Amino acid sequence: MDQNRRRELAQLISRIDRLTPADPLPLPEDGKPLGTAFRLGVTGPLGAGKSTLINQVARIYRQRGYSVGIIAVDPTSPFTGGALLGDRVRMSDLALDDGVFIRSLATRGAAGGIATATVDAADLLDAYGFDRIILETVGVGQSEIAIASASDLTCVILEPGAGDSIQALKAGLMEIADLFIVNKKDMRGADRFILDLATVLEMKPDESRPEILATSANRSDGVPEMVDWLESYFRRVSDNGKLVKRRAGQRVERIRHLANEAAVQQLWETLSDQSLLRVVNSKMSAREAARILVDEAFGDGKEGRG
16 A cells, blocks of 8 residues: 555544544545455453564465554543554554554543444445454453454453453453464463363354464464464355354444434434423423433424423
8 A cells, every 4th residue: 555545544544533423434435345354353351462463463464465454442541532552562563564554543431442433444444455454452351342343253362371261251252252362372371271261162052162272472373373264264254144144233233323323412412401401490200301302302293291
């Protein structure tokens, strides 16, 4: 991708944080159809080596001729409100590759480990022709399940010796994972950790049981095999229709979410201060007052009831 195109993409991603729910996504006129790229979601506890592993995965994809877009969701800066950029610093060597685009997004208080604009940013990367898109969560641990609704495959990175097998069971990570990566496999006790994790996963039906792979990302040990598995998975779910079904479900939820936000925005833009004061100063219940405001805002003529 040439520098003008990269600059254009970067500017569009900067704009999406300011979009209202009713605003269209500013896609390029000559862009590719959405859904062309394979989207990999990566989550897991802090310190498990997510960024290092992503760095190695991106390198291997580039060696195989794929372009890679990376959205790294970082904590929000308490001073600027932007991303703290930790992941972009750790992946700085990839930034010189014209076939790699890395962008950090701030969570801005969003629950679930990903920023509100993450899906929009991934759509832009898709439209700009990136073959593989990697979405990395902020790494808070126990609430990082929103990534499953933004990716074609959810990969959970765990580290031996940190109690992660119990955390995976309790935090809902077991339910969203398509693949578990036990990173730092050269650590003492890694084999036992993998066995314990496999025992936990035996509770899931065979057809939905995630695979477990072991890597040492800092040495790229096991990472080529991980990429092989990812590509095999992508081909399999593309051929059997599961990818289409998963994306359709995600699209429905995304549309519902945006429609709900747009409706709330329209509600408060439509209502006057007098309408709010009228119900606030009445003796009706809060539920009835809210119902009247909704009826009035969306014009069904029932605002006078009660």
